[in-house]
Amino acid sequence: MGKNRFKLVIFDCDGVLVDSERIVNRIFAEMLTEVGFPMTYAEMTQQFTGKSLKTCLEIIEQSYNKPLPKNFIELCKEREITALQQELQPVSGITEILEQITSPKCVASNSSHRHIQLVLKLTGLLDRFDGKLYSANDVSRPKPFPDVYLYAAEQMNTNPEDCAVIEDSVPGVQAASAAGMTVFGYAQYSDVSRQAAARLRTALAEAGAKIVFNDMRQLAQLL
Secondary structure, X not given: OOOOOXXXXXXXXXXXXXXXXXXXXXXXXXXHHHOOOOOOHHHHHHHHOOOOHHHHHHHHHHHHOOOOOOOHHHHHHHHHHHHHHHXXXXXXXHHHHHHHOOOOEXXXXXXXXXXXXXXXXXXXXXXXXXXXXXXXXXXXXXXOOOHHHHHHHHHOOOOHHHEEEEEOOHHHHHHHHHOOOEEEEEOOOOOOOHHHHHHHHHHHHHHOOOEEEOOHHHHHHHO
């Protein structure tokens, strides 16, 4: 494995390190449906994967032309945390890969610091990143803007062109590409159909992923 090809490897969090997206999307769809904004899990996954919560809520309120209940986010978070504590697993193969990658590593996510800390703690991955966790809340604009990736590189004293990014969503790939980084698109969608997985692979490549792969265990060789 080429040790010096990349000076920094930046991981997105949800869907790349932890298998949280299916849990969070399911809860979000259930809660929306309960409060009168009917949404299926499939619609949720197609429309909102990789977008920030704020963007998702804006889209929903616009499409239904009415506001969500005031405490919706708090209720959602409470139910999410319970489900994550019961069900969350690391992405298959990621624990071994983090041991194999000797380059400096960090996390750059659209999620809040609280969420990143929680999910990494629950899956035993927190100490692998040694406090090097960056959230879209640290910058003015979330992914698909490059801000959080540029911020992470700056904090880690690395030029963007020396960074590799591991992403699983189109907005994330667009963000890392716009930051001038080399993007590896992870398209492991075991819970969707073959067609959906194929569409995702194409979409990640079109968004700027240099390589699209579907087994996290391949990552060490790819880097």
